[in-house]
Every structure is written in C-alpha cells, then in structure tokens.
Amino acid sequence: MNKLDLLQMSLQNLRRRKARTFLTILGVVIGTASIIIMLSLSSAMEQNFKEQIARMGSLTVIDVYSGAGGEMPGHARPGELKLNDETIAEFSSLPGVKAVMGLQYSFMRVVAGKMVGDIQVIGVEPEKLADFDYEIETGRLLLPSDKDTLVFGKNLAYDFRNPRLSNEYMTGYMGHDNNSKPPVELINNKLLLTADMQYGERRPSLPDPNNKTPRPHEVRGVGILKESGDEKDYQALINIAVLRKIKAEDSKAIDRENRTKRNELDKQYDNIKIKVASMEEVRDIQKHIQTLGYQASSLSDMLESMKKTSRTMQAILGGIGAISLLVAAIGIANTMVMSIYERTREIGIIKVLGADMADIRRMFLLEAALIGLGGGILGIIFSYGVSWILNNIAGKYMANMAESTQISIIEPQLALGALIFATLIGLVSGYAPAHRAMKLSALEAIRSE
Known part of the structure; x- marks a missing residue:
C-alpha cells in the first residue's frame, strides 16, 4: 500500500x-x-x-556602595573603601561598562512661599542623566552649566505642607490621587533650599548657641521627571558641584569641630551607578565589583x-x-x-x-x-x-x-x-x-x- x-x-x-x-x-x-x-x-x-x-528602574544599572560587610583577600577592608573619582575611573575601564555616575545624597528642606517640603536631594552629573534613563515630563533636565536649578520627581509636589496651619498635612500628599492638583507649582517658581529643617515652622525649636543656622539658598525648578514608580518619584536632582558647594557653606555654620572631616566626606560619593551595555553582562560585572570589596546590587538579582x-x-x-x-x-x-x-x-x-x-x-x-x-x-x-x-x-x-x-x-x-x-x-x-x-x-x- x-x-x-x-x-x-x-x-x-x-x-x-x-x-x-x-x-x-x-x-x-x-x-x-x-x-x-x-x-x-x-x-x-x-x-x-x-x-x-x-x-x-533599568535592568542594566548596577548600584555600588562602599562595603560588602566582610573582608576580601588581598583587598582593603570594606570600611576603608572609598567611592571617589578614582573609583569611577576604575569602574569606567571595565569591559561592557557604558557609563558611570557618582551620586551624593542630602536631606534638605525646599520652601515655596508658605509651603515647605522635606525631601531627599540627589547630587548628580547632569551630562550623564540621559545614560541612566532619566526622562523628563515637563520642562527640561539639568544642564552642566546650571548653578541654582532643581529637577523634581513626579510626586514630590504632593509632599509639601503649610506648617502654619493646624491641619498642615492635609494640604500635602494625604489622600491625593492622579487627578488632584498639587499644593505647589515647582517649575518656574522661586524656591529656597536649606539644611535648616526648622525653617518656616510655626514653633521652631531653640537654636544651638554653638552653631549658626545655615542660610537658605535661592533655587528654581526647571523640570518634572516622568513617573517611574520607584524612589525617583520622591527625589529632587541638583548638579553635584552645586550641592557640594552648598554643603561646604553649611559646614561652616554647623558642626564646626568636624568641619575638615565633613569637607573630606563631601568629596566622596554615597553611591555610584554603573550603566552596563547589555543584561547579559550585568552579572559578571556585578560579581567582579563584589570581589573588589564593594557592595553591588541590581534589579537583575530580583529578576533572577x-x-x-x-x-x-x-x-x-x-x-x-x-x-x-x-x-x-x-x-x-x-x-x-x-x-x-x-x-x-x-x-x-x-x-x-x-x-x-x-x-x-x-x-x-x-x-x-x-x-x-x-x-x-x-x-x-x-x-x-x-x-x-x-x-x-x-x-x-x-x-x-x-x-x-x-x-x-x-x-x-x-x-x-x-x-x-x-x-x-x-x-x-x-x-x-x-x-x-x-x-x-x-x-x-x-x-x-
């Protein structure tokens, strides 16, 4: 058949x-x-x-911090590791690394008229923001020439309150939704940036007689980032050179005894972000950085x-x-x-x-x-x-x-x-x-x- x-x-x-x-x-x-x-x-x-x-966040970004919590053979102790310009140069030379950016963190108060907001201000290198997927929704990103500008996270405007009102927190983020109007306009508005967390309070605490109150610095908002669903929505970005300058001025007024030590710390980074060319290379580069004694993490860990x-x-x-x-x-x-x-x-x-x-x-x-x-x-x-x-x-x-x-x-x-x-x-x-x-x-x- x-x-x-x-x-x-x-x-x-x-x-x-x-x-x-x-x-x-x-x-x-x-x-x-x-x-x-x-x-x-x-x-x-x-x-x-x-x-x-x-x-x-991006799956090709590695976050590096100064210690892994243990000693690595042939390397410095984690407590002695520093995140500085030499570290950035070392990471930049690794194969597969597309960009490296150092960040510095500071918790400060932003004042908009009668409204105040206590926010995390991040010092960044403006020319590298595009490499790390910072996208703008309104206004523009920071420029290297900016001296007194801030870019705000999508939801930061809702974190402002009027400290002179009895129900001050009701003017801020409490109960807001995507259609509600934020209590302040952060773009093209004259703002003050200060390390004085009592500024604008109805009943400020008594000042320390041994230290001066840091003065407020005039700044302006130039952009709002696109909503990311992570911590970026609640941070403000500033040129890292400007942030270091402000912190140096503030250190003259507060903590005079440790001024030299503070200035030295201000030259270091709190966090270094590494942009890797592809997801396949993230694990290898991350493991290499960890063998150097640094703490390195990425969203690839969670994905795995x-x-x-x-x-x-x-x-x-x-x-x-x-x-x-x-x-x-x-x-x-x-x-x-x-x-x-x-x-x-x-x-x-x-x-x-x-x-x-x-x-x-x-x-x-x-x-x-x-x-x-x-x-x-x-x-x-x-x-x-x-x-x-x-x-x-x-x-x-x-x-x-x-x-x-x-x-x-x-x-x-x-x-x-x-x-x-x-x-x-x-x-x-x-x-x-x-x-x-x-x-x-x-x-x-x-x-x-």
Missing part, C-alpha cells in the same frame, strides 16, 4: 467509529489545552515580573529570584497539565486496542491479500497519530480562546476595569511544542496496539467472528 492508501484507510476507519473517535480526540484536546494554558499562566507571570521590575519562582510554578502547572495528557494517552491506547478486536477479521484478510506487515503497523500508528494531531490542533484553538477570555475579561476585572492585565501568554513555540507533543503521545500510545496487530496470525484472524 502506498502512503495515500494508508491515509485514506486510516481516515475511513476513524470516521466509521465517530463517537469513540470524538471522545478520544476530546481527551487529547483537554490534555493539550491543559498543558498550554497552565504554561501560559507561568509565562504571563514571568512577563509581568519583568515589567514590574522594569518600572522600578522571580525567574526561579516562575520556573517552579511552571514545573508544577506543567505537571498538572501533563497528567491530563497522560489520561488522554491511555484513552488513545484503549481506542486502538478496541479497534484491533473489532477489526481482527479485516486484518486477517489484508494479510492474506499480501499486504506488507509494516503497512498494517503503519496504518494503526497513523490512526493514533491523526487522533493526537487532531486533538492537538483543536486543543491549541481552544487554548487561545481561553487565553483571550482570561486576558480580556478576567484580566480587566482584576485590574479594576482600568486596563487589561496579561494573565495568559501563549507563545508560538509553546503552541508548536504542544502540537508536536500531542502527536508524539498519539504515536507512542498506538505503538503497542499497532505492533500487536502486525503480529496477529492471519489464519486465526480470518476464523475470528
């Missing part, structure tokens, strides 16, 4: 037993759909993890942890789906065995007519493969339908009717793999019955009723 004859006979045999064929294929459909849907849930989970972490969780869930969910397909495989084997019993006389006649033994085996294997293939195709179609319902109905409900959340993601390779797997399951399940049909005695088969 040629291949076309085998295919025609296999299809004819399946059509003759429509109910049994339908029920067997239905089992494969359920098994295939179970695997696809279960694995699509874990794929969506991993994708959502990546998106959540990406909203927290989430990936492990996702893989565990994938194995569990895939196992549940595989059980359904195993049940379908038993159903295919049962169908093929029953088909042999019902077609014993037919098999005997085919053998007597001179059909090749291998053709009989191929016919039964083809029938089993067609059941697996058909069930796989229908299972994929059904899976895409369930995925659409999960994403567009359940996902939108879970997102409080805002925008759809991806609950299920069926990747093309997942659908193709499931189809191949379902077909192979059919072949494997039909092998033993097909082999049995081939070995059946022609004489006994013809005598069989």
